[in-house]
Amino acid sequence: MSSRLTELEREARMGALGTETSDREVRRISLAGLPGRRAEIAAQLWAAATDIGFFQVVDHGITAEEIDVAFAAAQAFFALPAEVKARRPLDRALNAGWESKSQVRPSIGTPDEKESFQVTLPHMAGRWPTDEELAGFRATMLGFEARCRQVALDVLSCFAVELGFDPDFFARAHDPAAPDYRSALRLLHYFPVSPEAAARTDLWRAGAHTDFDCLTLLFQRPGQGGLQVLPGAEAEGQAWTPVDPAGDAITCNIGDMLTRWSDGVLPSNFHRVKAPGPGDDLGPRYSIAFFAQANADVVIESPGGTYPPITAGDFVQERIRANYAR
Numbered sequence: 001m002s003s004r005l006t007e008l009e010r011e012a013r014m015g016a017l018g019t020e021t022s023d024r025e026v027r028r029i030s031l032a033g034l035p036g037r038r039a040e041i042a043a044q045l046w047a048a049a050t051d052i053g054f055f056q057v058v059d060h061g062i063t064a065e066e067i068d069v070a071f072a073a074a075q076a077f078f079a080l081p082a083e084v085k086a087r088r089p090l091d092r093a094l095n096a097g098w099e100s101k102s103q104v105r106p107s108i109g110t111p112d113e114k115e116s117f118q119v120t121l122p123h124m125a126g127r128w129p130t131d132e133e134l135a136g137f138r139a140t141m142l143g144f145e146a147r148c149r150q151v152a153l154d155v156l157s158c159f160a161v162e163l164g165f166d167p168d169f170f171a172r173a174h175d176p177a178a179p180d181y182r183s184a185l186r187l188l189h190y191f192p193v194s195p196e197a198a199a200r201t202d203l204w205r206a207g208a209h210t211d212f213d214c215l216t217l218l219f220q221r222p223g224q225g226g227l228q229v230l231p232g233a234e235a236e237g238q239a240w241t242p243v244d245p246a247g248d249a250i251t252c253n254i255g256d257m258l259t260r261w262s263d264g265v266l267p268s269n270f271h272r273v274k275a276p277g278p279g280d281d282l283g284p285r286y287s288i289a290f291f292a293q294a295n296a297d298v299v300i301e302s303p304g305g306t307y308p309p310i311t312a313g314d315f316v317q318e319r320i321r322a323n324y325a326r
Helices: 006-011 034-051 064-078 137-162 169-173 256-261 312-323
Strands: 028-030 054-058 097-100 114-119 184-190 204-209 215-220 227-230 239-242 250-254 270-274 285-292
Touching: 028 034, 034 054, 034 137, 064 114, 064 137, 064 184, 064 215, 064 285, 137 169, 137 184, 137 215, 137 285, 256 312
Parallel strands: 028 054
Antiparallel strands: 054 250, 097 114, 114 184, 184 285, 204 270, 215 250, 215 285, 227 239, 227 270
């Protein structure tokens, strides 16, 4: 295997400021009645995914109350003293734990202005806050992780059929009972920005990147914008489209694993989180992402031979090394 993945070569070229456009539509797709509407929903998902690689799903089954509870728990975790959070440091090899301003995107070469806490189920021993530190946090996150996983697998089952796989193909590849389960729930806190920093153009809450996984589910808070997307086919022009938060919708994007499994037909989409500028809300931003990453020992095979076979574990480790290389 090459020491540098093609995904990293693409990402390293994406650090420019670029321009903004609102001409693209980020489609909203209802998952209501999925068992009886599978073909219809699959066609809608496929059209959106092959177009810009980003879409939003509604009627997904996760209630507004469940999302609010998860965000409240995340905010409470990030409000803990730094020394308490530091007792759960991120283990990069296992992709579990807390980090702060340590992720450096190949696209920009400077740390993201954020902190995060990664929940990867087989590797959480010693990483949960105690009930004395944060009552109920573990139970809340375990429940929310399971709810997110089900939505992700519902969507991936539609892509499986469109790709000619059996409907449970991706469910087997993301088995939570396996010791090498690697899907992750990531809590994110982007720091407030000072008026002086808001005047800069080289500050990013998250630099331009594609995701490592098959599918990402992103929960945002109304009024806390900044997410911008860029279709892969138009990457060289770098005209970015804002994705406004919507309380009833989960924003989804295709990741690099699914791009490989589809021989590049389903594009992983570049996206970034822009720092607020003069006149914007300079307060904190919170989001929650679920990354449906295939179990570590699963081999990602490109049916048409576009990409060489690689295990999901090796693929993720290559990406993590590049993101925390400095």
